[in-house]
Amino acid sequence: MGKVHVFDHPLIQHKLSYIRDQKTGTKEFRELVDEVGMLMAYEVTRDFETTDVEIETPVTKMKAQRLSGKKLALIPILRAGLGMTDGIMKLVPAARVGHVGLYRDPETLEAVEYFVKLPQDIEEREIIVVDPMLATGASAIEAIQSLKNRGANKIRFMGLIAAPEGVKALQEAHDDVDIYIAALDEKLDDHAYIIPGLGDAGDRLFGTK
Ligand SMILES: O=P(O)(O)OC[C@H]1O[C@H](OP(=O)(O)OP(=O)(O)O)[C@H](O)[C@@H]1O
Ligand SMILES: O=c1cc[nH]c(=O)[nH]1
Numbered sequence: 472m473g474k475v476h477v478f479d480h481p482l483i484q485h486k487l488s489y490i491r492d493q494k495t496g497t498k499e500f501r502e503l504v505d506e507v508g509m510l511m512a513y514e515v516t517r518d519f520e521t522t523d524v525e526i527e528t529p530v531t532k533m534k535a536q537r538l539s540g541k542k543l544a545l546i547p548i549l550r551a552g553l554g555m556t557d558g559i560m561k562l563v564p565a566a567r568v569g570h571v572g573l574y575r576d577p578e579t580l581e582a583v584e585y586f587v588k589l590p591q592d593i594e595e596r597e598i599i600v601v602d603p604m605l606a607t608g609a610s611a612i613e614a615i616q617s618l619k620n621r622g623a624n625k626i627r628f629m630g631l632i633a634a635p636e637g638v639k640a641l642q643e644a645h646d647d648v649d650i651y652i653a654a655l656d657e658k659l660d661d662h663a664y665i666i667p668g669l670g671d672a673g674d675r676l677f678g679t680k
């Protein structure tokens with residue numbers, strides 16, 4: 472069963488309170504999502520391996536640690552996943568970025584795939600699927616299935632807010648995927664929006680409503 476990690480760091484929670492607030496406008500919303508993406512990346516990469524390297528400071532030789540070159544790919548689910556990606560890239564600039572375009576059909580709530588472009592060596596990479604919202608879970612489940620069909624095998628999911636329904640569905644569909652979020656909310660409403668949530672992440676990021 473994939474583990475669920477909820478980041479209760481005060482900085483993340485502080486920024487999330489403004490992200491949720493309906494008074495926060497598009498510009499500030501985008502900046503805050505970017506910043507939380509960066510802070511979360513710090514935690515999500517905590518188990519990455521390092522290897523010893525010999526370096527020379529201006530004073531003496533020493534053994535220091537560097538990332539052991541594990542290849543990383545970030546896969547934002549379009550559109551809203553883009554909002555967190557630049558923030559993560561600030562910490563891991565060598566990561567490659569693949570894109571999975573999905574929208575949620577408002578009637579059926581099924582995820583409809585419209586675009587996939589991945590790094591060629593996706594099967595060798597550690598993968599972080601990025602989407603701020605995990606509501607019913609359909610989009611994350613579909614995106615991860617799409618990645619697995621193309622050879623991906625080491626996958627984690629990173630989001631801002633999840634509903635319990637989405638966490639359960641994702642764990643059942645992909646029991647090898649750990650889930651990293653900033654908040655586990657109460658439930659879904661009748662239109663499968665997260666309560667209390669933040670509204671529609673894509674529309675708030677891109678000002679489309
Ligand atoms: O867990 P689910 O029930 O599938 O819902 C979550 C999905 O809904 C939103 O995308 P949306 O369809 O609004 O597309 P957008 O990012 O282009 O706005 C969100 O960014 C997730 O991808
Ligand atoms: O609450 C929700 C649910 C799905 N997608 C969003 O952007 N927000």
Ligand SMILES: [Mg+2]
Pocket residue numbers: 551671672673674
């Ligand atoms: Mg949307």
